[in-house]
Amino acid sequence: MLWKEIHHKLLNDVRAGHYSAGEKIPTEAELARRFNVNRHTVRRALSLLRDEGFVFSKRGAGVFVTGKNATYRIGKRTRFSQNISSDGVPSRQVTSVETRHATYLEAGKLALKTSDMVHVAEGLGYLENTPIMHSVSQFPAGRCxxxxxxxxxxxxxxxxxxxxxxxxxxxxxxxxxxxxxTAMMANMLSCAVGAPLLRVNSVNILVDGTPIEYGTTHFIGDRMVLSVHNE
Amino acid sequence: MLWKEIHHKLLNDVRAGHYSAGEKIPTEAELARRFNVNRHTVRRALSLLRDEGFVFSKRGAGVFVTGKNATYRIGKRTRFSQNISSDGVPSRQVTSVETRHATYLEAGKLALKTSDMVHVAEGLGYLENTPIMHSVSQFPAGRCxxxxxxxxxxxxxxxxxxxxxxxxxxxxxxxxxxxxxTAMMANMLSCAVGAPLLRVNSVNILVDGTPIEYGTTHFIGDRMVLSVHNE
DNA sequence: ATCTATAATTTGTCTAGTTGTATATTGATG
DNA sequence: CATCAATATACAACTAGACAAATTATAGAT
Incomplete structure (x- = not known):
């Protein structure tokens, strides 16, 4: 079986660190040329690498090497950058912001009226240059x-x-x-459509109990473990 | 299909009133960043929104919501249509003026000779920041x-x-x-070429019967209902 | 201040490249 | 002959980049 040899060779390359996390590996066509096989044979090898979690692919862009796994501690004081425990360095990035009227749900969570405005920030969290979470946060206008x-x-x-x-x-x-x-979430998180995600809805408050943030975060299920603490 | 989900999400945002009528929605580049897709994928979603009539785009400026979603608020539209028989629209703006000889038609409507002069004012009317009518008014020189x-x-x-x-x-x-x-009218009214328009020709007179204004107004058809009253 | 020339944005269009999917064919093996 | 791996071909969906055209923002000059 040709494709198994190719899989083995590619896996060795990834493990040897020839391609670092988040980096693009050669295109299917290029690999097919290099191994002198048909593109679909390469695809079969890549498919296994994908299932094993070593790489992920973006249609139209290429195939990329996956980063490491992590655990996320949830307690009374959770801060993303301080609570990701892993070998890699977490980073985060805001992808869009807007200010609009609060929905019914948001109004309830933030103790607002639906006529009030909320500030919305959407962003991605990365670990080792590969996305690991997607978050949408609503902040009450006036207070924030x-x-x-x-x-x-x-x-x-x-x-x-x-x-x-x-x-x-x-x-x-x-x-x-x-x-x-969903397709959209899968694309943003560079995972497969239908892959399991952790959805975390959270409310942050001031010490006096005033809510200041309502957020929804999606973590890639098989790259992230949530650990909940009640101190 | 990624672009379909993006279309769905944007449509929801517009429907929910996150972007109000006439307001500019984020740029294609911004949306691409937010959804983590290529600009062309966003464009495909926007293209459907455009075809559905929820947004229109101006090259160099941006993409704007039409306010079509707000038409169920009959209150404003009703008040609007009531005012048509009298003077004007909630927000209007004169775009150009000139003084020239009367055409044969204008002369007839205004009881002038073609050698007489007319004052011409051209303008736009807005509803919720979206253009909704275009008018050209001729006033007889001498009387006005x-x-x-x-x-x-x-x-x-x-x-x-x-x-x-x-x-x-x-x-x-x-x-x-x-x-x-027409292309020109479509551009002024921010609607599609070939879109249905209501054309209203009117003559205003003094109490003694002397004509003082002849005007032609174009309203965007699917945003406007004319109510005619015979008191 | 006001107007003007320049630069920066933003949408429209085009070409090329990459992954995903579907179908059909070849060739070896039992 | 049936089966399975590999090949071949075609198209769809998405990405990438570049440039043109229209608009908007900015800085400079008068």
Whole structure:
């Protein structure tokens, strides 16, 4: 079986670190030329590598090497950058911001009326240059004005809150469910459509109980473990 | 299909009122970043939204929502249509003025000779920041001298007439037809070429029967209902 | 201040390249 | 002959990049 040899060779290359995390490996056509086989034979080898979690592919772009796994601790004070425990360095990036009216759900979670405005920030979290989470956060206007402009330059929510004079905040509630990735979510998280995701809905509050953030985060299921703490 | 999900999400955002009528939605590049796709994939989603009539785009400027989603708010539209028989629209703006010889048609409508001059004012009317009508008005020189300079600072015709000493005037005749949008009209009204328009020709007169205005107005068909009252 | 020339944005269009999917064919093996 | 691996071919969906055309923002000059 030709494709198994190719799989073995590619796996060795990845493990040997010839391609670092997040890096693009040669195209299927190129690999087919190199191994002197048909493109579909290469695809079969890549398919196994994909299932094993070593690489992920983006239609139209190429095949990329997957990063490492991590665990995410959820407690009373959860901060993304401090709570990811792994070998790699986590980073995050804000992909879009907007200000709009609150939906019914958001209004309820943030103690607002639907006529009130919310600031919305959407972003991705990375580990080893590969996406590991996607988050949408709603902040109540009035209590958090100016947070979006801050987040655009520095994606750290802790820093942003600090800049607004909020030195400390607490996790009030955390709801965790499991969902499967839609095409869009799969694309954003560079995982397969239908892959299991962890969906975390959370509310952060001030020490006096005033809600200041309602967020929904999706983690890639098989790259992330949530550990919940009740101290 | 990624672009279909993006289309669905954008449509939801528009429907939910996250972007209000006439407002600019994020640029294609921004949306591409947010959904983590190529700009062309966003364009395909926007293309469907355009075809469905929810947004329109202006090269070099951006993509804007049409306000079609807000048409179920009959209140504004009703008030709007009530005002058609009298003076004007909630927000209007004079785009150009000129003084020239009367055409044969204008001369007939305004009881002039073709050697007489007419003052011409062209303008746009807006509803919720979206253009909804285009009007051209001809005023007979001699009876309405100085009206153009006034209209340029204040687009209200009632005020302009009042400034000329005309406290009251009546609608003599109103003709309504349906036409399709030419390229020029489509551009001014931010609608598609070939879109259905309502064309209203009207003549306003003094209480003694002297005509003081002949006008042609085009309304966007699917955003406007004319209600005709015979009191 | 106001107008003007320049630069920066933003949409429209085009070409090329890459992965995903479906179907059909070849060739060796039992 | 039936089966399975590999090949061959074609198309769809998406990415990547470049450039043109229209608009908007910016800086400079008068």
């Amino acid at each position: 004005d100016g947070i979006l402009t801050y987040l655009q330059t520095n994606p750290s929510k802790t820093d942003a809150f600090a800049a607004l004079g909020i030195a400390d905040y607490l996790r009030k509630e955390t709801e965790v469910t499991a969902v499967t990735a | 001298d100085g009206i153009l300079t006034y209209l340029q600072t204040n687009p209200s015709k009632t005020d302009a007439f009042a400034a000329l000493g005309i406290a009251d005037y009546l609608r003599k005749e109103t003709e309504v037809t349906a036409v399709t949008a």
